Amino acid sequence: MRASRTSEGLYDRIYAVVEAIPAGRVATYGQVAALAGIPGHARQVGYALHALPESSTVPWQRVINARGEVSTRSTPDLDWVPGFQRHLLEEEGVLFDERGRVDLTRFRWDP
């Protein structure tokens, strides 16, 4: 695989890593960035997911922030329902505590 420097290659890498996250597990933005070959670029992962089309099959819901909480977009869509991401994760077996956070020591994906 060529390590392309173009935006296409970078996005493809990020999406490929996210798709590799198994159901019932979660990964942080920084973790995805590192696995995509761009350690320290967590923001770029978030930006890539932000640009992801709604119809995409990429399980973006399994990517959460380092605090173990789901990240909400800065520009909420009309179709967006708060708690939707959490609901999808719960159906996969990911448990949330009272504060709405995931125990990363338990559910963090360990590739």
Next chain:
DNA sequence: GCAGTGACTAGTA
């Protein structure tokens, strides 16, 4: 080509 922006993180108070 330059300036603004952001689905983040780590550090500090």
Next chain:
DNA sequence: ATACTAGCCACTG
């Protein structure tokens, strides 16, 4: 324990 700040760099206009 929470709240705020600075740094980070690819993408958009």
